[in-house]
Every structure is written in structure tokens, then in C-alpha cells.
Amino acid sequence: MKKTLLNLLVITCIGNISNAQPWSQTNVDPNTGQEPYEIASGDIDNDGDIDLVMATYDYNGGTPTQDYIKWYSNDGSGGYTVETPEVSTTMQWIDGLIVVDLNNDGYDDIVATSVNQNKIVYFLSQHDGMGTFTGIGPETPVGVGTVVGPGNVVAGDINKDNHVDLVTISYDNNRVIWYRGDGAGGFVLQTYIDDNDCLTCLGAYYVDVGDFDNDDDLDVVVGYVDSQSIEIFYNEYDDMDVDPPSSVTWLRDTVPVDTGGTFLFVVTAGDVNNDNIDEVVSVDFSAGEVNYFDKIKNGASTKNTICDGTIITNPASVFVADLDNDTLNDVIVTDGGSADEAMIWFKGNSMTSPDAVQTLIFDNGSVMYDITVGDFDNDALNDLDIATIGNTTDTVDWYENVLNVLSINDPTIQNISIYPNPAKDQLNFKGLSNQDYNVSVTDLLGKNILNETVNSIRGLDISNLNSGMYIINFVDTNSSFKFVKE
Numbered sequence: 260m261k262k263t264l265l266n267l268l269v270i271t272c273i274g275n276i277s278n279a280q281p282w283s284q285t286n287v288d289p290n291t292g293q294e295p296y297e298i299a300s301g302d303i304d305n306d307g308d309i310d311l312v313m314a315t316y317d318y319n320g321g322t323p324t325q326d327y328i329k330w331y332s333n334d335g336s337g338g339y340t341v342e343t344p345e346v347s348t349t350m351q352w353i354d355g356l357i358v359v360d361l362n363n364d365g366y367d368d369i370v371a372t373s374v375n376q377n378k379i380v381y382f383l384s385q386h387d388g389m390g391t392f393t394g395i396g397p398e399t400p401v402g403v404g405t406v407v408g409p410g411n412v413v414a415g416d417i418n419k420d421n422h423v424d425l426v427t428i429s430y431d432n433n434r435v436i437w438y439r440g441d442g443a444g445g446f447v448l449q450t451y452i453d454d455n456d457c458l459t460c461l462g463a464y465y466v467d468v469g470d471f472d473n474d475d476d477l478d479v480v481v482g483y484v485d486s487q488s489i490e491i492f493y494n495e496y497d498d499m500d501v502d503p504p505s506s507v508t509w510l511r512d513t514v515p516v517d518t519g520g521t522f523l524f525v526v527t528a529g530d531v532n533n534d535n536i537d538e539v540v541s542v543d544f545s546a547g548e549v550n551y552f553d554k555i556k557n558g559a560s561t562k563n564t565i566c567d568g569t570i571i572t573n574p575a576s577v578f579v580a581d582l583d584n585d586t587l588n589d590v591i592v593t594d595g596g597s598a599d600e601a602m603i604w605f606k607g608n609s610m611t612s613p614d615a616v617q618t619l620i621f622d623n624g625s626v627m628y629d630i631t632v633g634d635f636d637n638d639a640l641n642d643l644d645i646a647t648i649g650n651t652t653d654t655v656d657w658y659e660n661v662l663n664v665l666s667i668n669d670p671t672i673q674n675i676s677i678y679p680n681p682a683k684d685q686l687n688f689k690g691l692s693n694q695d696y697n698v699s700v701t702d703l704l705g706k707n708i709l710n711e712t713v714n715s716i717r718g719l720d721i722s723n724l725n726s727g728m729y730i731i732n733f734v735d736t737n738s739s740f741k742f743v744k745e
Contacts, residue, residue: 282620282658287339287646291655292327293317295648298655300631300703301358301367302728303384304392307741308333309633309703311646312346312369313655314353323351323375328382330369330395337636337644337657346382346395351375355412361423362444363726366392370401372409372427379409379427383444401446402438407431415468415477418496418507421725426452426479428463435463435481435492437507452479452492452509461485469528469537472556479509480516480539482526489516489526489539491554513557521545524595529579530707531565533587533609542574542592549574549592551612563612565605566592570617580632580705581607583662584642586734588707589613591620591645593627602627602647602658621658625649633703634730634741635659641730641739643705677731681743684722686731691715697734702727 296316303310311331317324328346331339346369355372362368366384373380383396408430417424422442428435435453438446453463462485468477476494483490495508522545528537531551539552539560547568553561566574575595582589587607594601602620605613627647635644635657646657675690693715700709700721708729713719719731724744732739 282661284621284623285337285657285659287311287331287655287657288313288329288341289654291315291329291648291653292325293653295650295653295655296628297353297356298629298631298646298648299356299358300633300646303330303358303367304332305366308335308637309635311339311655312356312358313648314356314371316352316354326351326353328353328369328371331655333635335637347398354410355427357412357414359414359423361440363442369395370412370414370425372412374408377407377409379406379412401425402448405436405448410464411466413467417477417494419476426466426468428466428481430462430464433461433463435466435479450506453481457490457511459486460488460490465523465526467527471537471554473536480526480528482523482541484523487520487523488518489541491516514559516552516554516560517541517562524575525577527577530588531579531590531613532611533607540577540579542577544573544575544595547572547574549577565590565613566617571601572596575626575628576630578630578632580643581701582643582660584640584732586699586707586732591630593630593647595626595628620645623649625652625654632705641741675738677740677742681745682721683745685718686721686742687718688713688715699732699734701730701732
């Protein structure tokens with residue numbers, strides 16, 4: 260669907276990014292097929308490193324041709340292999356792509372949507388039950404006949420039953436839909452989040468989940484391209500201890516997040532100002548703006564501009580993550596123009612907006628409609644690298660993070676080890692002195708999950724974390740460790 264809109268524009272860009280220290284670029288796939296459009300990351304084969312998945316969207320003037328979903332296995336140090344056969348060669352116009360463990364087996368799976376085939380599907384990673392990965396399974400549909408013109412898809416635990424649920428949009432009938440997961444790969448259509456009830460909310464197009472009212476459940480933000488508006492739907496889930504779970508109800512905020520867009524290109528969630536509450540983040544392709552909104556529930560929004568048209572004329576994607584290992588989220592922005600392609604970042608600050616001065620990551624002469632982040636090279640820093648698609652070059656590349664220098668300022672943690680790993684309820688530390696150390700826990704995408712103080716006696720309670728891989732960082736040092744929560 261985005262390609263349809265893009266073809267209505269004449270895209271121009273100006274070059275004004277400076278003061279750059281380019282990151283190291285590694286090519287993953289020199290020939291993706293026409294129009295690579297989506298990229299995602301996760302541990303597909305459960306070997307402890309982060310693999311990549313890419314999908315194409317070859318609009319071709321409105322006539323579908325050949326599209327692909329491909330995956331790339333990581334050798335553990337950032338060397339990628341283009342795996343065959345492809346995940347899919349039959350899906351067309353792939354506008355949504357995520358990687359998530361749908362059936363709680365430790366292997367991440369692939370979820371995708373097709374705009375013109377009106378479907379949302381998943382592909383399970385398969386194994387022999389003894390720890391050996393055997394490949395990616397066939398296409399499995401979700402909610403047959405329930406979506407028309409689906410766009411992006413996101414995952415999260417909507418009803419707090421510790422199973423992954425899916426949320427997507429159905430553009431042609433203006434619906435926002437969620438499917439309850441059973442933890443084994445089954446999904447059931449639930450009451451619509453938005454059933455075309457809002458008369459001023461037209462053209463549901465973008466969706467994401469986040470806890471916008473800080474009540475410990477996932478709400479939904481929706482971007483409407485026809486009305487150029489952004490709305491929040493609050494999760495009114497109760498009886499979280501009931502089994503089977505009771506139904507979730509939704510309440511739309513009485514005041515829109517924003518109604519002043521010109522060409523919404525991204526609407527997502529992220530803690531931009533590092534106040535431990537998710538904000539709504541948007542990209543306006545035509546206005547050249549990347550904004551985040553401080554929203555009072557059923558009240559006013561404060562619009563904060565991260566990036567404007569004097570920096571990037573046509574921004575394409577935005578990602579909120581901690582790039583410099585200071586426990587504060589930063590903001591990554593890419594250019595979707597055709598003359599001045601760039602990827603830049605803005606350093607995050609505590610309890611306020613990111614720095615106004617941008618820093619170049621890479622300028623590689625391709626249109627980067629999507630990015631994903633992760634520690635792709637498994638280096639000692641456990642810092643976040645960036646992978647992206649080149650829409651005009653038909654490539655996948657990743658960029659090694661050059662912001663951090665390996666050094667441990669505190670000699671008391673040079674010989675630290677963590678145990679057990681994997682851990683179920685508590686993580687313990689060997690080699691620490693009796694003094695207190697501030698630690699933070701992030702997921703593999705750099706989102707801060709937990710902040711605590713630990714020492715040689717007091718371990719870290721991880722009982723409330725979802726199963727998966729995390730990174731524990733010792734604040735004010737460059738010491739960090741990966742661990743697995745069972």
C-alpha cells in the first residue's frame with residue numbers, strides 16, 4: 260500500500276548531513292529481488308545469534324510480479340548466509356514483516372502480510388525437539404477472510420496470558436484487528452480494536468503497541484492516512500488472573516494524538532524522552548518531520564520535533580534504541596529520498612528530548628525504507644548494530660556500531676560472571692565486591708526493561724521478564740552480558 264502512495268509523489272532531497280564518522284558496512288545480500296521493503300531480525304535457528312529476514316514489495320505500476328521473503332543465517336560474528344530455499348516466493352506486496360517466537364519453543368518465527376492477497380500468515384521455525392534446527396515451515400494463515408488490504412503487523416501480549424498476540428490493520432474496510440495467540444501457534448480473531456466506529460478516523464494504515472497510560476498493559480496507536488490523524492486505543496483489560504482470559508475491551512482517547520499530518524509514513528511507539536513511558540512517534544514523509552508526542556490521557560498532546568526538512572527532506576523510517584550503551588534511548592532516522600540518502604542518529608537524554616544535533620551513521624546511495632537493530636556481530640560490547648534494506652540498490656546490509664570503545668573503568672568487575680544462564684527467577688553474580696552496582700536490562704532491540712542495584716549477595720530478580728534473550732549492562736562501565744530468561 261505504501262508503494263501506491265509513493266508513486267503519487269515526485270521525490271526530491273537535499274544534502275545537509277555533516278560531521279560524520281561512518282559506521283562499517285557489510286553486505287548481506289547483493290541481489291534481494293526488486294524493491295526490498297521490509298527487514299526484521301531475530302534468532303530463527305535458536306543458536307544464540309541474530310538472523311535477518313527481508314521482504315520485497317514490487318509495486319510495478321500496480322501489477323504484481325515476483326516478490327520474496329528471504330532469511331539470512333548469522334555465523335555468530337556477523338557473517339551472513341543467504342539461505343535457500345526462500346521463505347516465500349508466492350506472497351506479493353509484503354507490507355508487514357516481524358520476527359517473534361509464536362509457539363514458545365525458543366525459535367523465532369516469521370509473520371508477514373500481503374496487501375493484494377488480503378492475508379496475514381506465519382512461518383514456524385522447525386526443529387527436531389532435540390535442539391537441531393531443521394528449516395522454516397510452510398505458510399500458515401491467520402484469520403482467513405478477516406483482513407482486506409492489511410498493512411504492518413505487530414506482536415505483543417495484549418491480554419497478559421504470556422502468549423504472543425498479533426495486531427494488524429485492514430485498510431480497505433478501515434478496521435484495526437487483533438488475534439489472540441494460544442502459545443502454540445494458534446490464533447483467534449477477537450473484538451475489533453476499531454471497527455470503523457470513528458467517523459473522523461479514515462484509512463487505518465499504521466499500527467503499533469505500547470503502554471501509553473503507564474498501567475502495565477499494551478495499548479494500540481493507529482495512524483490513519485486518509486484523515487492524516489493519529490489515535491490511541493486504551494487496553495481496558497481486567498481480570499488478568501482469569502483462566503481462560505476474559506475479553507479485552509478498548510476505549511479510544513477522546514482527543515486525537517495529532518490531526519495535522521500531510522503524508523504519514525510511520526506511526527510507532529517508543530520511549531523517546533527516557534521517562535519510562537512510551538510516546539507516540541511519527542514520520543511525515545512530505546513535511547520532512549519526525550515527531551514524538553507527549554500525550555495526556557483524554558487530554559492534550561505536546562508535539563516535539565526530532566528532525567525536520569532542513570535535515571532530511573523525506574524521512575522514511577525511525578527507530579528508538581540505545582546505540583551508545585548509556586542506558587538512554589537514542590533515535591535513528593533514515594532518508595527515503597532519491598538524491599541524499601542518509602541514516603542519522605540523535606543522542607537521547609534523560610527526561611527530555613534528544614539532542615538537536617544529528618550525527619551521520621552512513622550515506623550509501625540507497626533508499627532505506629526500513630531498519631532493524633541488534634548485536635549482529637556478538638562483540639564484547641554487546642552494542643546495537645543496524646541492518647537495513649537498500650530499496651534502489653536491491654541489497655541488504657548491516658552496519659557495525661563504532662560509537663563504543665571497549666574499556667572497563669572499574670577493576671572490580673573485570674572477572675565477573677553470571678549464573679545460572681539460562682535463568683528462571685534470579686540472576687546471580689560471581690566476582691563482584693560487596694559494593695552496590697547499578698544495572699539495566701534491555702532486550703535485543705535496546706529497549707530498557709529493568710533497572711536495579713545488585714552486589715555479590717543480592718542478585719537480580721528476573722521472574723517478571725518474558726522468556727527470551729536479554730542484555731544486562733553495568734551502568735557507568737562498558738561491561739555487559741547476555742542471558743536467557745527461561
